[in-house]
Amino acid sequence: CILGGILVLFALSSALAGYFLWQADRDQRDVTAEIEIRTGLANSSDFLRSARINMIQAGAASRIAEMEAMKRNIAQAESEIKQSQQGYRAYQNRPVKTPADEALDTELNQCFQAYITGMQPMMKYAKNGMFEAIINHESEQIRPLDNAYTDILNKAVKIRSTRANQLAELAHQRTSLGGMFMIGAFVLALVMTLITFMVL
Numbered sequence: 001c002i003l004g005g006i007l008v009l010f011a012l013s014s015a016l017a018g019y020f021l022w023q024a025d026r027d028q029r030d031v032t033a034e035i036e037i038r039t040g041l042a043n044s045s046d047f048l049r050s051a052r053i054n055m056i057q058a059g060a061a062s063r064i065a066e067m068e069a070m071k072r073n074i075a076q077a078e079s080e081i082k083q084s085q086q087g088y089r090a091y092q093n094r095p096v097k098t099p100a101d102e103a104l105d106t107e108l109n110q111c112f113q114a115y116i117t118g119m120q121p122m123m124k125y126a127k128n129g130m131f132e133a134i135i136n137h138e139s140e141q142i143r144p145l146d147n148a149y150t151d152i153l154n155k156a157v158k159i160r161s162t163r164a165n166q167l168a169e170l171a172h173q174r175t176s177l178g179g180m181f182m183i184g185a186f187v188l189a190l191v192m193t194l195i196t197f198m199v200l
Contacts, residue, residue, distance in 0.1 A: 062129030
Protein backbone atom coordinates (compact mmCIF):
# COMPACT_ATOMS: atom_id res chain seq x y z
CA CYS A 1 0.00 0.00 0.00
CA ILE A 2 2.81 2.38 0.96
CA LEU A 3 4.75 1.40 -2.15
CA GLY A 4 1.67 2.11 -4.24
CA GLY A 5 1.37 5.54 -2.65
CA ILE A 6 5.02 6.26 -3.43
CA LEU A 7 4.51 5.32 -7.06
CA VAL A 8 1.38 7.46 -7.34
CA LEU A 9 3.08 10.51 -5.81
CA PHE A 10 6.13 10.03 -8.01
CA ALA A 11 3.95 9.69 -11.12
CA LEU A 12 1.96 12.81 -10.25
CA SER A 13 5.09 14.85 -9.59
CA SER A 14 6.70 13.63 -12.80
CA ALA A 15 3.55 14.41 -14.79
CA LEU A 16 3.42 17.92 -13.34
CA ALA A 17 7.10 18.44 -14.12
CA GLY A 18 6.54 17.18 -17.66
CA TYR A 19 3.62 19.56 -18.08
CA PHE A 20 5.69 22.59 -17.09
CA LEU A 21 8.58 21.52 -19.31
CA TRP A 22 6.17 21.04 -22.23
CA GLN A 23 4.74 24.52 -21.63
CA ALA A 24 8.26 25.95 -21.48
CA ASP A 25 9.13 24.29 -24.80
CA ARG A 26 5.99 25.73 -26.38
CA ASP A 27 6.82 29.19 -25.03
CA GLN A 28 10.33 28.90 -26.45
CA ARG A 29 8.92 28.06 -29.89
CA ASP A 30 6.67 31.11 -29.58
CA VAL A 31 9.74 33.23 -28.79
CA THR A 32 11.47 31.94 -31.93
CA ALA A 33 8.39 32.69 -34.05
CA GLU A 34 8.11 36.15 -32.49
CA ILE A 35 11.73 36.93 -33.33
CA GLU A 36 11.20 35.82 -36.94
CA ILE A 37 8.12 38.06 -37.25
CA ARG A 38 9.95 41.02 -35.76
CA THR A 39 12.96 40.42 -38.01
CA GLY A 40 10.74 40.25 -41.10
CA LEU A 41 9.20 43.60 -40.24
CA ALA A 42 12.56 45.24 -39.56
CA ASN A 43 13.98 43.78 -42.77
CA SER A 44 11.10 45.25 -44.79
CA SER A 45 12.68 48.66 -44.19
CA ASP A 46 16.29 47.50 -44.64
CA PHE A 47 15.55 45.87 -48.01
CA LEU A 48 13.88 49.03 -49.33
CA ARG A 49 16.87 51.12 -48.31
CA SER A 50 19.20 48.68 -50.02
CA ALA A 51 17.00 48.79 -53.14
CA ARG A 52 17.31 52.59 -53.19
CA ILE A 53 21.10 52.31 -53.10
CA ASN A 54 21.04 49.81 -55.96
CA MET A 55 18.86 52.10 -58.06
CA ILE A 56 21.25 54.99 -57.47
CA GLN A 57 24.14 52.75 -58.47
CA ALA A 58 22.21 51.69 -61.57
CA GLY A 59 21.81 55.34 -62.53
CA ALA A 60 25.50 55.98 -61.94
CA ALA A 61 26.44 52.95 -64.04
CA SER A 62 24.29 54.18 -66.92
CA ARG A 63 26.18 57.49 -66.97
CA ILE A 64 29.41 55.69 -67.81
CA ALA A 65 27.72 53.22 -70.15
CA GLU A 66 28.21 50.23 -67.81
CA MET A 67 25.01 48.61 -68.97
CA GLU A 68 25.66 45.17 -67.45
CA ALA A 69 26.29 46.73 -64.05
CA MET A 70 23.15 48.79 -64.48
CA LYS A 71 21.08 45.68 -65.21
CA ARG A 72 22.53 43.85 -62.20
CA ASN A 73 21.74 46.75 -59.89
CA ILE A 74 18.18 47.00 -61.18
CA ALA A 75 17.64 43.24 -60.82
CA GLN A 76 19.00 43.38 -57.28
CA ALA A 77 16.74 46.32 -56.43
CA GLU A 78 13.68 44.48 -57.77
CA SER A 79 14.60 41.40 -55.73
CA GLU A 80 15.02 43.47 -52.56
CA ILE A 81 11.65 45.14 -53.03
CA LYS A 82 10.04 41.68 -53.27
CA GLN A 83 11.91 40.54 -50.15
CA SER A 84 10.68 43.63 -48.34
CA GLN A 85 7.10 42.79 -49.27
CA GLN A 86 7.57 39.18 -48.11
CA GLY A 87 8.87 40.35 -44.74
CA TYR A 88 5.99 42.74 -44.35
CA ARG A 89 3.44 40.04 -45.27
CA ALA A 90 4.96 37.75 -42.63
CA TYR A 91 4.26 40.46 -40.07
CA GLN A 92 0.73 41.02 -41.37
CA ASN A 93 0.02 37.29 -41.09
CA ARG A 94 1.45 36.95 -37.57
CA PRO A 95 -0.54 34.31 -35.66
CA VAL A 96 -0.79 36.34 -32.45
CA LYS A 97 -1.95 39.95 -32.55
CA THR A 98 -2.18 42.19 -29.51
CA PRO A 99 -4.43 45.25 -29.13
CA ALA A 100 -1.31 47.43 -28.98
CA ASP A 101 0.15 46.32 -32.32
CA GLU A 102 -3.25 46.07 -34.01
CA ALA A 103 -3.77 49.75 -33.19
CA LEU A 104 -0.74 50.51 -35.39
CA ASP A 105 -1.73 48.27 -38.31
CA THR A 106 -3.68 50.83 -40.34
CA GLU A 107 -1.01 53.51 -40.18
CA LEU A 108 1.79 50.97 -40.68
CA ASN A 109 0.11 49.57 -43.78
CA GLN A 110 -0.52 53.04 -45.22
CA CYS A 111 3.10 54.05 -44.71
CA PHE A 112 4.45 50.82 -46.22
CA GLN A 113 2.20 50.99 -49.27
CA ALA A 114 3.08 54.67 -49.76
CA TYR A 115 6.77 53.72 -49.59
CA ILE A 116 6.37 50.94 -52.18
CA THR A 117 4.33 53.19 -54.47
CA GLY A 118 6.88 55.97 -54.10
CA MET A 119 9.66 53.62 -55.22
CA GLN A 120 8.02 52.95 -58.59
CA PRO A 121 9.01 56.23 -60.31
CA MET A 122 12.53 55.78 -58.98
CA MET A 123 12.69 52.32 -60.55
CA LYS A 124 11.46 53.76 -63.85
CA TYR A 125 14.17 56.42 -63.75
CA ALA A 126 16.78 53.75 -62.99
CA LYS A 127 15.72 51.62 -65.96
CA ASN A 128 15.90 54.68 -68.20
CA GLY A 129 19.30 55.71 -66.87
CA MET A 130 18.04 59.06 -65.53
CA PHE A 131 20.60 59.59 -62.76
CA GLU A 132 19.62 63.14 -61.79
CA ALA A 133 15.94 62.21 -61.64
CA ILE A 134 16.80 59.25 -59.38
CA ILE A 135 18.74 61.48 -56.98
CA ASN A 136 16.06 64.16 -56.89
CA HIS A 137 13.24 61.68 -56.35
CA GLU A 138 15.18 59.84 -53.66
CA SER A 139 15.92 63.05 -51.79
CA GLU A 140 12.59 64.82 -52.16
CA GLN A 141 10.08 61.96 -52.16
CA ILE A 142 11.56 58.75 -50.78
CA ARG A 143 13.36 60.01 -47.69
CA PRO A 144 10.21 61.48 -46.12
CA LEU A 145 8.40 58.21 -46.86
CA ASP A 146 11.25 56.27 -45.28
CA ASN A 147 11.17 58.46 -42.18
CA ALA A 148 7.41 58.05 -41.79
CA TYR A 149 7.58 54.27 -42.21
CA THR A 150 10.57 53.91 -39.90
CA ASP A 151 8.85 55.89 -37.15
CA ILE A 152 5.75 53.68 -37.04
CA LEU A 153 7.78 50.51 -37.71
CA ASN A 154 9.97 51.13 -34.65
CA LYS A 155 6.86 51.35 -32.47
CA ALA A 156 5.61 48.00 -33.80
CA VAL A 157 9.03 46.37 -33.39
CA LYS A 158 9.23 47.59 -29.79
CA ILE A 159 5.86 45.99 -28.99
CA ARG A 160 6.88 42.66 -30.51
CA SER A 161 10.25 42.79 -28.73
CA THR A 162 8.49 43.30 -25.41
CA ARG A 163 6.25 40.29 -26.10
CA ALA A 164 9.25 38.14 -27.05
CA ASN A 165 10.99 39.08 -23.79
CA GLN A 166 7.86 38.24 -21.79
CA LEU A 167 7.59 34.85 -23.48
CA ALA A 168 11.27 34.13 -22.86
CA GLU A 169 10.87 34.96 -19.16
CA LEU A 170 7.78 32.75 -18.93
CA ALA A 171 9.64 29.88 -20.60
CA HIS A 172 12.48 30.27 -18.11
CA GLN A 173 10.08 30.24 -15.15
CA ARG A 174 8.30 27.12 -16.39
CA THR A 175 11.58 25.34 -17.06
CA SER A 176 12.66 26.12 -13.50
CA LEU A 177 9.35 24.86 -12.10
CA GLY A 178 9.60 21.69 -14.16
CA GLY A 179 13.11 21.05 -12.86
CA MET A 180 12.02 21.71 -9.28
CA PHE A 181 9.15 19.24 -9.56
CA MET A 182 11.45 16.60 -11.05
CA ILE A 183 13.90 17.01 -8.16
CA GLY A 184 11.01 17.09 -5.69
CA ALA A 185 9.60 13.86 -7.11
CA PHE A 186 12.97 12.14 -6.76
CA VAL A 187 13.50 13.38 -3.19
CA LEU A 188 9.95 12.44 -2.20
CA ALA A 189 10.33 8.96 -3.61
CA LEU A 190 13.64 8.55 -1.80
CA VAL A 191 12.23 9.74 1.54
CA MET A 192 9.12 7.57 1.24
CA THR A 193 11.27 4.57 0.37
CA LEU A 194 13.45 5.10 3.45
CA ILE A 195 10.37 5.50 5.65
CA THR A 196 8.95 2.29 4.21
CA PHE A 197 12.08 0.32 5.03
CA MET A 198 12.18 1.80 8.54
CA VAL A 199 8.54 0.90 9.17
CA LEU A 200 8.98 -2.59 7.80
